[in-house]
Amino acid sequence: MSAVVYRAPLLTPRSADRLDAWADGGLRVRDGRIEAAGDFDAVMVLGEAAVESLDGVLVPGFADVHIHWVQFPVRGAFEEELMPWLREYIWPEEMRYADQDFARAAAQRFFAATVRAGTVMGMSYSSVHAAATHIADEARVGDWMVGDVVMEHGAPEALTRASVHDAAELNARAAGIGPDRYVVTPRFALNCTPALMAALGDFARAGGYRVQTHLSESPGEIREVLREFPDAEDYTDVYDRAGLLGPRSVLGHCIHLSPREWSVLRARGSWIAHCPSSNEALDSGRMDLDTVRRLDIPYALASDVGAGSSHSLLHVMQRFLEIHRAAGVEVSATEALYRATLAGAECMGRGAVAGSLDAGKRADFVLLPRPAGGFLPEAWIEEWTRGAMAELETRPLATWIAGERHAPPAT
Missing domain, CATH: 2.30.40.10 (Urease, subunit C, domain 1)
Incomplete structure (x- = not known):
């Protein structure tokens, strides 16, 4: 040619x-x-x-390292706090992906919209349904990684029943996609037992898979996690004990972390998916960018649709610049573009071939x-x-x- x-x-x-x-x-x-x-x-x-x-x-092209393709139809539906929003809007919506025809049509709309907005690669959360995850992988336009969310408990039975419950089942689901495109995805600590999270961590390390999950997005979430895991030092310790933290781990949000938790993330080399538009929409707070920079913790920008109201990385860049500047933090347009392109590719392990x-x-x-x-x-x-x-x-x-x-x- x-x-x-x-x-x-x-x-x-x-x-x-x-x-x-x-x-x-x-x-x-x-x-x-x-x-x-x-x-x-x-x-x-x-x-x-x-x-x-x-x-x-x-x-x-833009890279979005934290997005829920199954929440695309309900982006912009907000509650004042994370946990009520999940229960009111998100879990009922994700139940619909048991219907493969619905999932197929939704995947086509999602990828048409993201490529139209300039997004060429990313990491996405799916629903609990194995078929929906494979449909997304087949429909993808660009270089996307995806994983079914693991929800063992703490959610409607229609979701927990369809979820992965052990490493053998996860292996069966991941095998058809492979470690280059499948992501081990415990939704968050409140949906998994310590034993299952440890099994997921072992599986990811043994197979060379990436891990994506949520960490410290809202005060209400943190309170529930500490009640559920009374022996843990803090929220980050829940994942650390399970072996889920490392340089191939991508943690969404990381807003309300203690100095000890920041030190753990630095020591493990984990990535942060920074979602300023989503955090603003749910009034979750602002990631401490000064600390992230001081400790040299790697991060990339992400839309977090559906809590994020838009799949556009230009919109995410806008919110990144405005939110941090309003807090007196110096940020440049060059940094915004880097975090929405090359940093995202590096986060996905694609920095040598894309970004x-x-x-x-x-x-x-x-x-x-x-x-x-x-x-x-x-x-x-x-x-x-x-x-x-x-x-x-x-x-x-x-x-x-x-x-x-x-x-x-x-x-």
């Missing part, structure tokens, strides 16, 4: 405080991979290629409108995050995954 060079300004983050940018950029793509990225003239000397000039700016516009990586990228004025990358990122939620969900002009253009279709 011949190479194509996409000509447009290019922006690609390297870290939280470093961004590479080319005003007249060229992105050379062949067979779904990036062959080169940089100044257009420098890229063109590498050999013959078709040139497609684009009216916009190219950035890496930035680099030679050898998968050709996943998004075309965004070019703001008026001169070549001002930091200001451009700020501009892309401004606007109403619905605007941000459709702001991307086009999305490419492995070199193939997706929504909206080429005209």
